[in-house]
Amino acid sequence: MAGPALSSAWRSVNSAVLVTVRHPYSRQLLGHEVFVPQAPADQNAWEQALAEAIALKGWPQVVVGREASDATLERAGTGEGGLRLWQPRFAGLLVELEALGEGGEWKPQRLGDYLENTDEMPVGASHDSFQAKVSQKAYHEGSALIYINYNPGELVFRLDPDAKNKGYRVADCFRETSDTYISVNAGSDVEVTSVSADAVTWAKGRKSTAFRLMMDVPDTNRGSAALTIGHIGYLDDSALWQGVVEVKFTPPKALPAYKPSSALCEDYGNTMASEVFDASGQSETGVDPRTGLFHAHYPIATLQGLAGRGPVCELTLHYSALRGNEAGLGDGWAWRFASLDTRDRRLVMENGATVVFTDDEWEELGKGTRLSKHGCFIRSDKDWSQFTLDLPSGRQEILGKPSAAGSDEQEHNDAFRQEIIRLLEAIKKNSTPQFPTKPEGVTQWALAIICPSGYSGAAALDYAAALKAWGEKTKELDERIAYYKRPFAQLLPHTITSPYGETLTLSWQR
The missing domain is CATH 3.30.70 (Alpha-Beta Plaits)
Incomplete structure (x- = not known):
C-alpha cells in the first residue's frame, strides 16, 4: 500500500x-x-x-x-x-x-x-539485553550459530536484500542438539515459531539458547568470501527493530566441477528402455495411476523448415524416474529422438515404441535383410554401424554413430564393464566340476580296490554327466559374458527425410 x-x-x-x-x-x-x-x-x-x-x-x-x-x-x-x-x-x-x-x-x-x-x-538501548549473539567460531558448513538471550517479546531474523538477490534462502532453523550445547540449552524455553525462505521468528522465553541457522546457498556462491546474510532485531508493542545484530555467514566450499559422462543421455544404468513404462502416453505430465511413476514431457519447439515441406522435428524433453543416464540434461531426462543401442540390440522409436532384436534378426540385418517391425521397415549395413528406418508416413531416418568434431568411440564406465566380465568368468571357472581322482565313501573305495578299471569307467561317466549338467546351468552365465563383451555404440539420427523428399541433417558429438 x-x-x-x-x-x-x-x-x-x-x-x-x-x-x-x-x-x-x-x-x-x-x-x-x-x-x-x-x-x-x-x-x-x-x-x-x-x-x-x-x-x-x-x-x-x-x-x-x-x-x-x-x-x-x-x-x-x-x-x-x-x-x-x-x-x-x-x-x-x-x-x-x-x-x-x-x-x-x-x-x-x-x-x-x-x-x-x-x-x-x-526505547533503544534498553533492548540490547534482549538481542541475539552470533558466534564467530568455525561451525557446520552452510550454517551459522546463533545464541538467543532472554527474550520478553519477539526476535526476528530477516534475510538481507543483497543476499536474497544473490539467491541465498533460509533452509531451516532449529535448536542445536549436539553434546557441546546440551548444557547451554538446558532449561531454556525459547522456541522457533516460524521459518520462511527469508525470515525466522523466535517467541519470548528465558535463558540463552543456541540455534543453528541453515542456509540454502547457490552453487555459484560457494567458495566466496564471508558476507552479511541478514540481521536479527527485537520487536514488541513498544519497539520496532531494536537492538539489531548483524549475522555474518561464510559460504561452504565450492563443489568440484561437474563433468557429464555423456552428452547423449546414454543409459548406463541399464534401465532397459524406461519409455516402456510410460503408459500415460508421450505428451502427458504427472503420476500414472497404473504404475505410480512420474513422467514429464516438456515441449521446447517444433522444427519444420523448407516452407513446411521439411521433416517435422519435435524438440521435447522427457523425464522418467527409471532412466538411469548420466547425461548433461540430468538423470532421468532425455530428448525423444530415435536411438539404437547396439549392445542391447534395442531400437527406441521417436514415439517411444521399443524394438528388441533377437540374435537371428540381428544376424539377418548384418546380411542386408530388410525387416518389418512395428509397421516400420528396418535395414542395416554389414557391421551394424548404420540403420535406415522407413516409417509408414513416408518419413525416413538414417541412424549412425556420432561423428561431430571431438567425438570418440571410447565407452564410458568401460573399467566397470571389464570388472563385470572378470567376475563372471571367475565364477564360471570356480564352479567347474573337478574329475574325482580320489574315491569318496566306502562303496567307491571298495570298487577301486576290487576293479580299478571299473571305478575309472564309472567315475568318467559320472564326471561327464556332471559336466553336461554344469554346462546347461552355466548357459545363462555364458550369455551374460557374451553380452558384456559386445561392442557398444549408440546410433542417432544423422538425416531425417520428409515424405516430400526434403532432408534435415543433424550432427551429434559424443
Missing part, C-alpha cells in the same frame, strides 16, 4: 525531516529517524538521500520505492515515478513524514526535547 510521498516533506535542499513509525492502535512510537541533508544539489538528490537514510533503518514492512504508472510499487527499480513509502496491505503501521525546517537547527538534544513534548521517547 502506498504511504506518504517523500516530496511531501520537501521545503528546500536544507530541509530536515522526522520520520516516525507508530503502532496502528495505540500510536505508540516504535521507531524514528531524523534526516539532516548534507548539501544536496537539488530536490531529486535530496529525495534520494532521504530514501537511503530510511532504507538504512531496516524497519520491517517499510519499503522506499518509486511509484509505477498504475500507482503500485515499481519493483524492477527502473521506474521514473516519485519516491514514496510503501508497506504490505495488512501491515497497518502508521508511517509519517514531518518537515522540521532547516537541518542545521536540529541537534540530537533538540530532537529529544521535541519528542518529549509530543510523544514518548522510543
Whole structure:
C-alpha cells in the first residue's frame, strides 16, 4: 500500500525531516529517524538521500520505492515515478513524514526535547539485553550459530536484500542438539515459531539458547568470501527493530566441477528402455495411476523448415524416474529422438515404441535383410554401424554413430564393464566340476580296490554327466559374458527425410 510521498516533506535542499513509525492502535512510537541533508544539489538528490537514510533503518514492512504508472510499487527499480513509502496491505503501521525546517537547527538534544513534548521517547538501548549473539567460531558448513538471550517479546531474523538477490534462502532453523550445547540449552524455553525462505521468528522465553541457522546457498556462491546474510532485531508493542545484530555467514566450499559422462543421455544404468513404462502416453505430465511413476514431457519447439515441406522435428524433453543416464540434461531426462543401442540390440522409436532384436534378426540385418517391425521397415549395413528406418508416413531416418568434431568411440564406465566380465568368468571357472581322482565313501573305495578299471569307467561317466549338467546351468552365465563383451555404440539420427523428399541433417558429438 502506498504511504506518504517523500516530496511531501520537501521545503528546500536544507530541509530536515522526522520520520516516525507508530503502532496502528495505540500510536505508540516504535521507531524514528531524523534526516539532516548534507548539501544536496537539488530536490531529486535530496529525495534520494532521504530514501537511503530510511532504507538504512531496516524497519520491517517499510519499503522506499518509486511509484509505477498504475500507482503500485515499481519493483524492477527502473521506474521514473516519485519516491514514496510503501508497506504490505495488512501491515497497518502508521508511517509519517514531518518537515522540521532547516537541518542545521536540529541537534540530537533538540530532537529529544521535541519528542518529549509530543510523544514518548522510543526505547533503544534498553533492548540490547534482549538481542541475539552470533558466534564467530568455525561451525557446520552452510550454517551459522546463533545464541538467543532472554527474550520478553519477539526476535526476528530477516534475510538481507543483497543476499536474497544473490539467491541465498533460509533452509531451516532449529535448536542445536549436539553434546557441546546440551548444557547451554538446558532449561531454556525459547522456541522457533516460524521459518520462511527469508525470515525466522523466535517467541519470548528465558535463558540463552543456541540455534543453528541453515542456509540454502547457490552453487555459484560457494567458495566466496564471508558476507552479511541478514540481521536479527527485537520487536514488541513498544519497539520496532531494536537492538539489531548483524549475522555474518561464510559460504561452504565450492563443489568440484561437474563433468557429464555423456552428452547423449546414454543409459548406463541399464534401465532397459524406461519409455516402456510410460503408459500415460508421450505428451502427458504427472503420476500414472497404473504404475505410480512420474513422467514429464516438456515441449521446447517444433522444427519444420523448407516452407513446411521439411521433416517435422519435435524438440521435447522427457523425464522418467527409471532412466538411469548420466547425461548433461540430468538423470532421468532425455530428448525423444530415435536411438539404437547396439549392445542391447534395442531400437527406441521417436514415439517411444521399443524394438528388441533377437540374435537371428540381428544376424539377418548384418546380411542386408530388410525387416518389418512395428509397421516400420528396418535395414542395416554389414557391421551394424548404420540403420535406415522407413516409417509408414513416408518419413525416413538414417541412424549412425556420432561423428561431430571431438567425438570418440571410447565407452564410458568401460573399467566397470571389464570388472563385470572378470567376475563372471571367475565364477564360471570356480564352479567347474573337478574329475574325482580320489574315491569318496566306502562303496567307491571298495570298487577301486576290487576293479580299478571299473571305478575309472564309472567315475568318467559320472564326471561327464556332471559336466553336461554344469554346462546347461552355466548357459545363462555364458550369455551374460557374451553380452558384456559386445561392442557398444549408440546410433542417432544423422538425416531425417520428409515424405516430400526434403532432408534435415543433424550432427551429434559424443
